[in-house]
Amino acid sequence: MTDPSPDLVIYGSLVSPFVRKVAGVCILKNAGYEIEAVNVFAPPQWFRDISPMKRIPVLRDRSIATEGTGGTIADSSAICAYIEKKHPSPALYPAEAFAHARALFWEEYADTALAMAGGLGIFRPVFFAVTKGEAPDLAKARSTWAEQMPVILDTLEAGLAGEQYFAGGALSIADITIACVLGQIALVAEMPLDNWPGLAAHYAMMSAHPAIAAPYAEADKAIRGPLPEKVQLA
Ligand SMILES: N[C@@H](CCC(=O)N[C@@H](CS)C(=O)NCC(=O)O)C(=O)O
Structure with missing residues (x-):
């Protein structure tokens, strides 16, 4: 991504389909993001703290908080729904x-x-x-x-x-x-x-x-x- 420090950080790995789903939504919406690698099978404590189900992806929105649990959302569906609200266009959820x-x-x-x-x-x-x-x-x-x-x-x-x-x-x-x-x-x-x-x-x-x-x-x-x-x- 061209933005050197985008708001959105996706913790995980693109080997996960759920991480690719979130990345795909960001790409479609032209929302800058970066991926920060996390090995979910041996996660550090800071990741356990932000991932209650010990799963990837977790998203951080740095415009909300840059550390701790603040500004983080676990679960790809919750994350994508959040990105939809933050970057409404193009809409990826039907209006009807x-x-x-x-x-x-x-x-x-x-x-x-x-x-x-x-x-x-x-x-x-x-x-x-x-x-x-x-x-x-x-x-x-x-x-x-x-x-x-x-x-x-x-x-x-x-x-x-x-x-x-x-x-x-x-x-x-x-x-x-x-x-x-x-x-x-x-x-x-x-x-x-x-x-x-x-x-x-x-x-x-x-x-x-x-x-x-x-x-x-x-x-x-x-x-x-x-x-x-x-x-x-x-
Ligand atoms: N419902 C979750 C599923 C996430 C999920 O299962 N991620 C897998 C990687 S593909 C994971 O973190 N697995 C860790 C484990 O099984 O311990 C989402 O949509 O984010």
Whole structure:
């Protein structure tokens, strides 16, 4: 970012889909930010103090406070909602009430159901194994893809209902979150979406967007060292 000392600091790592989601929202809104690396698996005490659930990301708004818990917000959804208020344009939450709620639902679905299966069931068994010098746990990743993912991908495909975007007929927090969390699978595996053509088109469109592509490229750089080749899920 060009701003040498932006208000917004994101604590975490772009390897996290939730950190990429927050970075993507900042990019879309042209809000200056910087990432301060935190190893969430061995966090320093100051980070535990600002992250009650010991999770990344946490945001700090330096215009509010530069240290301690002041000016900090944990949880990507709370953070993105804050950035929306601070930088309203372009709007990433539909104005119409029902579409707004649908966008929040899809954000939550991606943060929970999709992240549990894709993150805990595919990304971690592959990537955490190789960072420990072990072979990727292909059995776990493949069984998750075969047994848990189809219903989730069916739900997303049905949710799109042939539309370009998930809620309100325009790019929203729903699209950003779904693309970032699906990207967690794509970081470690070839992700065959042929059975879900609407979702495949959505993912292709979103992955090409600079707000998704730039943070993803940083994560990809970090992953390709320990895992030069993506694994096959089928
Ligand atoms: N609901 C949280 C989820 C954040 C989350 O689970 N982050 C992961 C990294 S992708 C984490 O911090 N994990 C730490 C751990 O499992 O101990 C959000 O949206 O910010």
